[in-house]
Amino acid sequence: MKRLLLLLLFIPALLAAQNDQRYLAGAVPEIDGKVVFSKEFNAPSLSQDQIYDVLLNWAQGYFNNEDERVVYANKEKGEIAALGNTYIIFQSNAISLDRALMSYQFTAECEGSACTLKISAIRYTYDVAYQREPEKYTAEGFITDKYAINKKGKLIRSASKFRKATIDFVDKTMNSALTAFDSPQKTSSVVISDQNTTVAPVQPAAPVTPVPPVTPATPVQPVQTLEGFVAINPAQIPSTILQMLPDSPIVIEIEALKENNATWQGISTVFGKKVASFSIAPASTVYQAIGDGEVYKISILNKENNNTWMIIQCRKQGETDNNGQKTVLGEIMNVWIK
Incomplete structure (x- = not known):
């Protein structure tokens, strides 16, 4: 009887150990x-x-x-x-x-x-x-x-x-x-x-190769060296800066057009590329001017005085619908911070 009681006591522990196997x-x-x-x-x-x-x-x-x-x-x-x-x-x-x-x-x-x-x-x-x-x-x-x-x-x-x-x-x-x-x-x-238990994908159906730019092959050059700004690597934007972006107003610029009513959505890595995204009204002339592969700038403003403290230069990679707005994604080409 004692052995039976001990066995019954151990059953929950044994079941828990078995359930844990898939997490080890x-x-x-x-x-x-x-x-x-x-x-x-x-x-x-x-x-x-x-x-x-x-x-x-x-x-x-x-x-x-x-x-x-x-x-x-x-x-x-x-x-x-x-x-x-x-x-x-x-x-x-x-x-x-x-x-x-x-x-x-x-x-x-x-x-x-x-x-x-x-x-x-x-x-x-x-x-x-x-x-x-x-x-x-x-x-x-x-x-x-x-x-x-x-x-x-x-x-x-x-x-x-x-x-x-x-x-x-x-x-x-x-x-x-x-x-x-x-x-x-x-x-x-x-x-x-x-593939969840492997270090690398096992025999992928086909190699994933870098996607060539959809715009002219000429590489994008920095717009200019901006006085008071420092250029930084898009892949090395400090985390403290990233945390400030959601609370900062933005202005989207392409050629002579500007849009002040866009909303910042964030920076992420998509298929190995650093991309910045924002939402904008479909009726905006700036949105209509940014075609696939077009280069544009996102100016990040100080919400206290509206001075620009960061500029992100992007090349449009895609877009998606977002509650009546358009969310535009752009590969980050250059970043300047004041």
Whole structure:
């Protein structure tokens, strides 16, 4: 009888250990030091355009509010990018709610009948009851094997709930995208290759090569050396500067045209390029003047005196609808800061 009681006591622990297996070493993949979850699939009976159309329709429904949206879509190249911003729930009951706000980037790269889905650039904002300011983490510094797995190969308690919730969320999102191909109208056979436990993609359907500029091959030169401004590398904009941008008014300029009623949307990395985005009214003459590949400037203003303290020169890469506005994405070519 005692042995039976001991066995019954150990059953919950054994079940928990089995459930933890999918979250242990290798469950959070890294590529060049960055956390990148990926899933590759093939739909042999569908064309690239058909796969793209299904995924774009799914993405526009999945990322469909002010904080989550499709920010880039290019049918010719088979590329889709979206920014996600959602709560992952650790515990919820009548007396407490333990959760963290997770931001991330979702991309889809379609080529032929193959497509690779990726989730990367994961960040967390976690409110702690006894602290005035929320704690902020990156996936690279919190849920990787280095930080979340101890020497015995078990999950470290402080990071385990973030790691588990992130892996569960990634699985849910990837599966949601794949089920978009399950409707009766889509009879293709989708073959899935799970890459989440590898360091690098395994035999991609075709190499992803850099996309050539859509405008003349002549490289963009800095507009001028601006007195009082310092040029910096677009890939090395200080985080303190990035945090100031959402609260700063902007002016969009192309040739002699200016638009003061645009809204800053942010800087992100899309298919290896640093891009800046803003929303603007479709009726704006500035919006109408910025064609694909056109070069324009975003002036960042001091909200106290409207003086320009930063200038970003961009080349338009794409656009998307955003609640009656147009969100324009541009590859950052040059940056100057006062």
